[in-house]
């Protein structure tokens with residue numbers, strides 16, 4: 001008779017709580033479709049469906065040199081991008097971590113001053129000729145205007161938080177997500193906050209376009225994607241999650257009422273869904289005790305409920321809570337055998353102590369004694385002498401949490417694909433994705449595809465959907481939108 005393995009059995013029980021069967025996936029899709037359409041016609045949907053004032057996607061022939069900056073997670077990135085006009089580009093970048101005290105703070109000023117400073121450092125380092133010449137000329141002429149027109153760098157600002165956009169380079173912050181909390185920035189114009197900080201340093205830079213990272217991903221994928229197919233969706237599955245897609249303008253009926261007269265509605269507009277907040281009311285989302293506890297301890301309880309079940313910032317934290325519940329359960333015996341030690345200083349005991357990269361590492365561990373998982377437990381969490389059963393138990397739960405995330409991701413992608421009716425045409429449906437989960441979590445995209453096939457309106461037609469990584473959306477994509485803004489190929493009141 002096999003020896004009972006309490007930790008593994010307890011883990012299987014917990015893992016089952018994360019099952020998200022076909023019927024639930026289908027219910028999720030139906031609800032997502034309803035919310036999408038509500039969000040296009042009025043406010044109050046859990047899907048904000050934000051018009052981005054970007055009307056076309058690139059085809060690879062675009063050219064020029066642009067600056068782009070990216071604020072949206074733990075790092076701030078500054079890049080310059082040379083679009084070569086043949087679907088290729090050259091990118092120079094620098095990346096710095098954002099100091100924690102600027103992410104959660106009483107005033108936005110220090111954060112934006114920090115961002116402007118990084119732009120200055122980047123220009124000095126990588127575009128020194130241009131930078132020095134501009135500053136010299138400016139001193140000679142003494143006028144800001146002349147210098148502004150002649151020597152200016154157009155900058156695409158990738159700002160990956162929900163923004164109520166009113167034009168290609170104007171938009172007010174709706175709320176912070178992903179652990180940021182700076183109350184006095186809410187309701188303020190994001191581009192102006194950055195432009196003011198840039199102007200304080202007298203840099204030759206104009207904030208030309210405001211870009212969500214999903215929109216950047218959509219643009220970057222369309223610029224670089226193989227063949228003539230235009231990309232339909234850009235999506236991020238990283239620290240946060242969200243998607244943007246190309247919608248028919250005539251369906252965006254709320255633009256006619258909220259922001260003045262409706263623009264010519266014969267074309268398309270990229271819509272930022274802000275699906276991280278899908279189903280905040282929990283009509284259809286799964287809701288384990290671990291999800292509930294995580295939400296209660298977050299900086300924004302009741303908000304971003306979809307994101308809290310899908311994205312990288314949260315999956316590690318869900319796993320941490322399940323592990324602790326079994327460590328405390330005397331019957332489960334997880335990490336309780338003789339010789340196992342977990343010091344009080346272990347990140348297992350700190351909120352957000354598990355990074356999603358840990359889930360990717362243990363999922364990829366195919367060794368017979370799960371040595372990679374044991375090493376990761378030691379190196380990341382100071383857990384010594386974990387048994388193979390302990391490792392298997394943790395791997396089992398991690399897998400279930402990530403698989404549920406992938407199946408939820410399929411809900412969002414599938415609903416958009418169905419909404420646009422592209423599934424019933426002969427066209428390939430191109431989806432550009434980016435973020436740590438799709439890049440590093442083994443089989444994340446395969447699990448998405450598996451769930452897509454279970455949706456009755458998709459089934460075998462899943463083969464028509466092409467999902468490809470679009471790297472550097474927040475750099476190249478932002479540059480492409482700065483270019484679009486520059487050419488005036490946008491709808492609305494461009495400033």
Ligand code: BGC
Nearest residue numbers: 160161162177236240241242
């Ligand atoms: C933000 C989105 C963003 C996504 C991915 C979410 O938390 O609300 O605007 O696109 O993260 O970075």
